[in-house]
Amino acid sequence: xxxxxxxxxxxxxxxxxxxxxxxxxxxxxxxxxxxxxxxxxxxxxxxxxxxxxxxxxxxxxxxxxxxxxxxxxxxxxxxxxxxxxxxxxxxxxxxxxxxxxxxxxxxxxxxxxx
Amino acid sequence: xxxxxxxxxxxxxxxxxxxxxxxxxxxxxxxxxxxxxxxxxxxxxxxxxxxxxxxxxxxxxxxxxxxxxxxxxxxxxxxxxxxxxxxxxxxxxxxxxxxxxxxxxxxxxxxxx
Numbered sequence: 323x324x325x326x327x328x329x330x331x332x333x334x335x336x337x338x339x340x341x342x343x344x345x346x347x348x349x350x351x352x353x354x355x356x357x358x359x360x361x362x363x364x365x366x367x368x369x370x371x372x373x374x375x376x377x378x379x380x381x382x383x384x385x386x387x388x389x390x391x392x393x394x395x396x397x398x399x400x401x402x403x404x405x406x407x408x409x410x411x412x413x414x415x416x417x418x419x420x421x422x423x424x425x426x427x428x429x430x431x432x433x434x435x436x
Numbered sequence: 437x438x439x440x441x442x443x444x445x446x447x448x449x450x451x452x453x454x455x456x457x458x459x460x461x462x463x464x465x466x467x468x469x470x471x472x473x474x475x476x477x478x479x480x481x482x483x484x485x486x487x488x489x490x491x492x493x494x495x496x497x498x499x500x501x502x503x504x505x506x507x508x509x510x511x512x513x514x515x516x517x518x519x520x521x522x523x524x525x526x527x528x529x530x531x532x533x534x535x536x537x538x539x540x541x542x543x544x545x546x547x548x549x
Contacts (some may be wrong), residue, residue: 326479353535364442364525364539365480378536413479417535422468422487425537427479 324348326428328414334434335404342400343431347416354397355425356389357413358382365413365427371397372419401433409435439463440528442540449547455513457543459526462507466528468535471500471511474523474542483524484511516547 327346335341347354357365369379373394391397411432415425441460449455472480486493486500493500499512523542529535
């Protein structure tokens, strides 16, 4: 399977704990995006990488959130001191590095905060 | 604020009928308009996309109509099938060096036999 892969698929944790998610994009894709999707809503942009450079972060990405893409391949999204409001589906997408290229999404990591 | 407004939020269509989902936008910097289909437990999958230099794009049973002056676009699903039952998102992204996609709220489509 050469699609976008995300791990884990589900994460249940207690409030206050730290969690980390991993995304493996399609190998030829330079661009990598993180989105958050809550129930009954469309995905909301969080941050974007071109190769290893993080080029934009949404206001939704508080100081508790950090994302990395150290070698321009896989990416991690870490949430520190999780809160109830962090419960959501975290989606990763990737695309080629040119205008109007479609983004290909993974199946997401569903985070539940107890 | 909702930059891409989508309606209806839910839609029930009989098998063989036409499903129509409408979207509107305000940001004139948007110039790429994809539609995504999402099944429960899965990520969004690109269905069809259009740029504003064309007024219509058709791929199989799926057609996008685009009205640049009204800043509106719509998805038509012809001969709707139960397998089309899913949530559909319209989206938009601007010109520039990257594509930050802004999604609509989604339309949950149910096609009944």
